[in-house]
Amino acid sequence: MTGPPWLYGRPTAAELVASVADFLDNEVRAATDGSVSFHARVAANVLRTVERELTDASAAEAVGALTELGFPDEAHLAAAIRAGALDAREPEVLTTLRAVVRHRLAVAHPGYDPAD
Incomplete structure (x- = not known):
């Protein structure tokens, strides 16, 4: 990110990432099975890691x-x-x-x- 978070408004990058992770976890996984469901879970987990990096204060x-x-x-x-x-x-x-x-x-x- 090249500027302060408030500069970009809402939704923030972290909120967008969280929304996509929720979509993958809830919608995609419920509508699929096998390897697609597994890969949707992996992708959601990756996005949650990115979300934690974006919001990390520690x-x-x-x-x-x-x-x-x-x-x-x-x-x-x-x-x-x-x-x-x-x-x-x-x-x-x-x-x-x-x-x-x-x-x-x-x-x-x-x-x-x-x-x-």
Whole structure:
């Protein structure tokens, strides 16, 4: 998205994605069976993941942890660990890694929290 969400009005991208996911889950799956029904379910699940990414407010924690450690993104952190510049067992590195993984899980697998 190139502008703030309010710029585009309603429905938002997340609302449109949610509507299509609901259509696939409710209408298409009810009217089909076999592989078409299965693929409609898979497509709806993909759209729900996209919806969670579009509405996610928890990314700030992961971004903040990376920034605090001095990295612009996860790829740079991973490269530093691979190069031996950082020890992944250090407490501040572990905290950052946990924040990044927790954020990814919140989007990819909502309701799952390894800390629970």
